[in-house]
Amino acid sequence: MKKDERTDKFGYGKIGIIGLGFVGLPLALAFIRQGFDVIGIDLDGAKISTLNEGRSYLPDIEDEEIRRAVSSGKLAVSEQYDDMASAESIVICVPTPLSPQQTPDLSYLTDTCSRLVPLLRSNQLIVLESSTFPGTTKEVVQPLLERSGLAVGEDIFLAYSPERIDPGNKQLTIDKIPKVVSGITERCLDRVYKLYSQVFEQVVPVSTTETAEAAKLLENSFRLVNISFMNEFAKICEKMNVNVWEVIEAARTKPYGFMAFYPGPGVGGHCIPVDPLYLQWKARQLGTESRFIELSHLVNESMPVYIVEELKRLLAPSKSISESRVLVYGITYKKDTPDLRESTAIPMMQLLIHEGASVQYHDPFIPSVTLNDLTLNSVSLTEAALRSTDVVLIHTDHTAIPIDSIVSYAPLVYDTRNATKRRSGRSKVAKLGGGSALSG
Numbered sequence: 001m002k003k004d005e006r007t008d009k010f011g012y013g014k015i016g017i018i019g020l021g022f023v024g025l026p027l028a029l030a031f032i033r034q035g036f037d038v039i040g041i042d043l044d045g046a047k048i049s050t051l052n053e054g055r056s057y058l059p060d061i062e063d064e065e066i067r068r069a070v071s072s073g074k075l076a077v078s079e080q081y082d083d084m085a086s087a088e089s090i091v092i093c094v095p096t097p098l099s100p101q102q103t104p105d106l107s108y109l110t111d112t113c114s115r116l117v118p119l120l121r122s123n124q125l126i127v128l129e130s131s132t133f134p135g136t137t138k139e140v141v142q143p144l145l146e147r148s149g150l151a152v153g154e155d156i157f158l159a160y161s162p163e164r165i166d167p168g169n170k171q172l173t174i175d176k177i178p179k180v181v182s183g184i185t186e187r188c189l190d191r192v193y194k195l196y197s198q199v200f201e202q203v204v205p206v207s208t209t210e211t212a213e214a215a216k217l218l219e220n221s222f223r224l225v226n227i228s229f230m231n232e233f234a235k236i237c238e239k240m241n242v243n244v245w246e247v248i249e250a251a252r253t254k255p256y257g258f259m260a261f262y263p264g265p266g267v268g269g270h271c272i273p274v275d276p277l278y279l280q281w282k283a284r285q286l287g288t289e290s291r292f293i294e295l296s297h298l299v300n301e302s303m304p305v306y307i308v309e310e311l312k313r314l315l316a317p318s319k320s321i322s323e324s325r326v327l328v329y330g331i332t333y334k335k336d337t338p339d340l341r342e343s344t345a346i347p348m349m350q351l352l353i354h355e356g357a358s359v360q361y362h363d364p365f366i367p368s369v370t371l372n373d374l375t376l377n378s379v380s381l382t383e384a385a386l387r388s389t390d391v392v393l394i395h396t397d398h399t400a401i402p403i404d405s406i407v408s409y410a411p412l413v414y415d416t417r418n419a420t421k422r423r424s425g426r427s428k429v430a431k432l433g434g435g436s437a438l439s440g
């Protein structure tokens, strides 16, 4: 569909996307695929240069798609906000991390709103996509935007739609994931519903922005609680000498009332360990408790220590950790994603270094990493490199993992992901949650 057909038929005009990261860039391309023109803003000059050179910095997005979008003029990217005045709809996808005190840090969001205020004009729709605590859109964003003198619901329209993208998932692309939308007023909801219906296969309207904000926190808190429970259960299985992975496979044959979650080295990323703490903060503000979140957070935080203790146990008595060479396979928080945010590999490697171990890593997505003041480069997984370690610790099971080489050449493998499932080799293999390589 040609640009003018889309603009004339639906009157949506240009889309402005603020924050071109894991959420904003795929969203920009989803709009472009449906014929929209997109203006993308990011304060990171390196990202803007990369895009303007026709290259992608996300593995899920091909260079070719960026090159076509930029050269055709469908995607115009900049570090400057000025062009936002010409956008009919503006979507905010900036980070919402935690402060050092583990409380919500909305500074990126408030900075975005302040930059937008002088540029806002009548009839624009502003959609917040960043994950945040219930009340943010109405109590934080609305008053900031209204400093423009434009009233939400009359002059401009304000909506919240939580992002549910699953980086690295090639089947469930962004447009196939049902999109929850909400608005400050009925007209705001109507605007976002109609716009997003052009891009997403299913749009799910809810009655308030607080409902949509809470839905996102529920989804991610649900994952944290269940994965942390599985990690606790894995530790119990270990003690019982039962293979947790086999237990889960058996339990998931139940056709109702059970949903499989899997143990691992602890959850990471910008969402699952962070969003529940936004909910916890909100609960505290309201004078109530969130004990499940508190406990799950503690279990999650304890995983690096647990895994290092397991390595010590497995290496003993022939070697102490301080005289051991540990090679970590995969350090990102999630497979096939170049994202180190909140990855438990970082505290785990720091702990190993602190204990005196000699630590190396391999990750096809991360060429180098700095831990305190030590910079490590990803090493090649040659036969010699594998043979010369004392243990390979599988932290992230990237699709490219050379599992046959690892179980053939490493003297000892500690597998936190069940990547060695039904693999045999010469290595001694131990898994988080018990079980040998051959038992599933």
Ligand SMILES: NC(=O)c1ccc[n+]([C@@H]2O[C@H](COP(=O)([O-])OP(=O)(O)OC[C@H]3O[C@@H](n4cnc5c(N)ncnc54)[C@H](O)[C@@H]3O)[C@@H](O)[C@H]2O)c1
Pocket: 018, 019, 020, 021, 022, 023, 024, 041, 042, 043, 044, 047, 093, 094, 095, 096, 108, 111, 112, 129, 130, 131, 132, 163, 164, 165, 166, 167, 270, 271
């Ligand atoms: N990554 C995910 O899988 C995922 C999934 C669902 C929701 N979310 C949520 O979406 C939001 C964005 O996450 P992300 O993973 O895309 O983060 P990201 O760090 O990958 O991208 C955010 C981008 O915003 C830019 N930025 C920061 N401040 C800015 C400003 N004032 N103006 C313009 N650009 C600015 C940064 O340079 C960065 O490129 C967060 O709230 C996150 O919780 C993320």
